[in-house]
Amino acid sequence: MSESAAPESQAYHFGIVPPGTSPNVGWGKRPELLPEAGLDTRCVHAGAQPDPAYGSVVPPIYQTTNFAFFDLGTSSGFDYTRSGNPTRARLEEAIANLEGGSGATCTSTGMSAVLLALNLLEHGSHVLVTEDCYGGTFRALEHARNTYGLQVEYLDLADLEAVKAAWKPNTRLVWIESPSNPLLRLTDIAAVAALARERGAFSLVDNTFLSPILQRPFELGVDLVLHSATKYLNGHSDVVSGAVVAAPDRKDLAQRLPYLNNLLGISQSPHDCFLVLRGLKTLTLRMAAHQANASELASRLEAHPAVARVNYPGLPSHPQHELAKRQQKGFGGMISFELKDPTKVPSVLRGLRWFTLAESLGGVESLVAHPATMTHASMTPEARRRAGISDNLIRLSIGIESLEDLWADLKHQLD
Missing domain, CATH: 3.90.1150.10 (Aspartate Aminotransferase, domain 1)
Structure with missing residues (x-):
């Protein structure tokens, strides 16, 4: 999404109401108050403020490849859907809000969310991973090991002494599934996240099994939360989707994630984002x-x-x-x-x-x-x-x- 904004007169020409010109009615028009609301309320209203163009209560699907520029170098804030789309922006706002993060980016599948997170790492980085992680995650890690020089070590992350013993100077990420898939083993998330921060690495929790309703990883000190939003976030088995969320104090990661999503070309389609937004309400x-x-x-x-x-x-x-x-x-x-x-x-x-x-x-x-x-x-x-x-x-x-x-x-x- 580009940083340029539409001049007010031209914005009206394209059916776009500039920020602050429409009535501030209801919680849906006041997203800045959502952190004070309960999770039930936020599931219904996060990312769902009435559409500024025509007041649609349900966020519309912007099923478009590109967006008109108002003038040279002046856009509505969106120019090309791979880079940014209003429907996807709504979903990213909602997921970041529910997890309590500083920003989120939504990907085409859960596996593309895994790929996105791994692209935060430098060549030769060492990664510690839950030993009974999801099979697709295992496959992606092994591919990165064989093709991109990633060093991967699987171990029982519940054993904090084993985690310390496995640590290397180039350890950059601890990949946590808690509960794990399929044995539902747990990791002491706060302890492992504190260890990672202390040693200059970051921690990631795959929160797919519990969702932000039943587990709050950022409150336990992690840097990244990952979702296969295909699962509970959507909840209706009719879309594939992924998301990666940055912690409230990791705005650096919140800025890198959309950049990498755009670079890799794995951003989620508007229609799929619409379906996940619908699922979040319940x-x-x-x-x-x-x-x-x-x-x-x-x-x-x-x-x-x-x-x-x-x-x-x-x-x-x-x-x-x-x-x-x-x-x-x-x-x-x-x-x-x-x-x-x-x-x-x-x-x-x-x-x-x-x-x-x-x-x-x-x-x-x-x-x-x-x-x-x-x-x-x-x-x-x-x-x-x-x-x-x-x-x-x-x-x-x-x-x-x-x-x-x-x-x-x-x-x-x-x-």
């Missing part, structure tokens, strides 16, 4: 429903005789349950579990009625996945074994359907 309601179902199902799964282990931070049996209570606002809608009899895994995966066998997560509908052959198939067998991802591990994304319908479905297959 984020608090959906997260509450996801979590309520998941919490009860995790307890019932743990008590079932066919189940060997359940991974869910909300269970008292989870080894990091106390950490989850301390650093999270809730436990989320993701569960993974292992069966005592591995031969039963295919029949469970094929037989479920309300759980669709599919990748992805975070939509209103429930999904079931087999990480070893689906989400984490890109990891080598050795890497999966090292991370603890077994062939009899099943991952559930709990939707907002009737709890009893979901349990009856699971119980029928387990029985």
